[in-house]
Amino acid sequence: METPPVASEEAGARLPFGHWDEDTLKRALRAAHQRWAASQLDATSDYATVAQQARRDAARVLAQTRNGRDLGQLQNRSDFDVLRFAADPPISNDRLAALVDGDVLGDIGRGDVRLARATVLDHLLSGTPWLPWRRSGALASTAELRSALDRLSDRVAQQRWDTQARTQLSARQEQQLYDLLSRAGYEEVDAPRRFDDFTVLPPGTFCRERTVAGKKADAVARPLYGPVLLFEAKHCGDATNSVKRVGHEVLSKHRVWRETYGDAARTVAIVGGVLSPKPILELMPRQVPVVFDHDLGALGRYLSQVHDTPPT
Numbered sequence: 001m002e003t004p005p006v007a008s009e010e011a012g013a014r015l016p017f018g019h020w021d022e023d024t025l026k027r028a029l030r031a032a033h034q035r036w037a038a039s040q041l042d043a044t045s046d047y048a049t050v051a052q053q054a055r056r057d058a059a060r061v062l063a064q065t066r067n068g069r070d071l072g073q074l075q076n077r078s079d080f081d082v083l084r085f086a087a088d089p090p091i092s093n094d095r096l097a098a099l100v101d102g103d104v105l106g107d108i109g110r111g112d113v114r115l116a117r118a119t120v121l122d123h124l125l126s127g128t129p130w131l132p133w134r135r136s137g138a139l140a141s142t143a144e145l146r147s148a149l150d151r152l153s154d155r156v157a158q159q160r161w162d163t164q165a166r167t168q169l170s171a172r173q174e175q176q177l178y179d180l181l182s183r184a185g186y187e188e189v190d191a192p193r194r195f196d197d198f199t200v201l202p203p204g205t206f207c208r209e210r211t212v213a214g215k216k217a218d219a220v221a222r223p224l225y226g227p228v229l230l231f232e233a234k235h236c237g238d239a240t241n242s243v244k245r246v247g248h249e250v251l252s253k254h255r256v257w258r259e260t261y262g263d264a265a266r267t268v269a270i271v272g273g274v275l276s277p278k279p280i281l282e283l284m285p286r287q288v289p290v291v292f293d294h295d296l297g298a299l300g301r302y303l304s305q306v307h308d309t310p311p312t
Contacts (some may be wrong), residue, residue: 015266017298018289020280028292029275035294036237036273039169047161054157057082058149067140067148068131071118080117085155086131086148087124096120162237170235173272173293174208177219177233180296181206184303186221198228198265204307213260215253218270223306228265230257235293239276246271246290247279254288268299 020028061082065073074080077093084091100116125131130148133140140148182188191200191207198220201207206221212230219231232250236242246269254267269283272293280290291299 014287015268015289015302017302018268018291019284020290025277025280028295029277031294032272032292033274036169040165047157050161050164051153051157054160055149055153058153058156062145062149062152067145068125068134071122071125072115074114074118074121080121082152082156083125084121085159086128086152087121088128090155090159091121091124166235166237169273170233173235173270174218174233176293176296177231177270178206178208180300181219181221181303184300185307186223186303191220196260198222198261201228213256215256217253221303223303225309226306227263228261230265230267231270232267233270233293235271236273236275238274242271242273242275243279246275247282250279250283250288251286254283254286258286270296 057078061074061079062068064075064079065071065083068083068086071083074083080096081093084093084096096117099120100113125134128134130144130151132144178188186204186206189201189205189207191210194211196213201220201222203222203224206219209216209218210220211217212220217230218233221229221231223229230253232253234242234245234250236245250267250269257265257267267288269288269290270293271280271290283290289299
């Protein structure tokens with residue numbers, strides 16, 4: 001059952017942007033989706049280069065582990081990032097870490113995280129049909145090795161391509177925000193990488209990604225008037241993932257910042273891509289405005305206003 005929001009999350013005056021009724025939210029979600037689709041058609045990354053590197057890495061890791069027989073030879077995270085895609089279905093880094101932390105196979109690798117990860121991954125690979133020599137103990141044929149390399153490198157390449165495309169879109173989204181702040185008259189300053197006290201930001205300035213009260217913000221702006229603005233920029237490639245990234249991640253940071261600063265600071269979510277309405281509808285009652293990166297006009301007007309004159 002969902003925990004109802006505490007009163008402190010809902011307190012504070014509503015900022016004059018980023019709040020949606022049902023019809024306008026549907027239109028905004030559709031526009032964000034269309035913008036994302038157009039960006040995929042115009043992708044500038046070279047998939048052939050990504051695929052070639054993925055194949056080299058897959059071949060190296062298979063050779064290093066005796067074709068997946070000796071996972072104790074996996075040395076670093078990049079090695080695990082390749083071979084975890086040999087599992088059916090591929091296992092995420094978060095899930096692999098959770099299985100290790102949960103001692104799913106008993107007291108393994110105590111004090112040796114690398115060994116524990118290798119042991120869990122070895123167990124998960126035991127049922128992989130396209131590594132048949134692991135079960136039979138026989139030598140792998142050339143055809144079997146080629147087939148395994150093809151499948152593994154294809155999976156790794158697709159994941160890297162998706163990550164690279166998402167990173168490019170996220171960087172573009174963040175740059176939009178920085179440009180908007182600059183146009184509204186805010187001067188960028190080089191604040192400490194981590195801070196709790198907003199006095200490190202002079203009024204009328206902003207800084208890029210910083211850790212504030214232990215939580216990362218993609219930008220922090222201190223207007224001349226009104227609360228400090230803590231920006232969270234989230235670009236998503238699918239609606240299911242947006243529930244976690246826009247809903248859970250933004251909300252968890254908002255709760256910490258709300259508890260720490262009260263009305264002195266406000267969380268603002270900048271979103272784009274393929275989005276579910278669910279996380280947006282969860283954020284708005286907490287007075288967290290949600291702004292789509294294809295329509296920053298209302299946010300820009302507010303930023304200019306509180307940079308020049310006190311809000312009425």
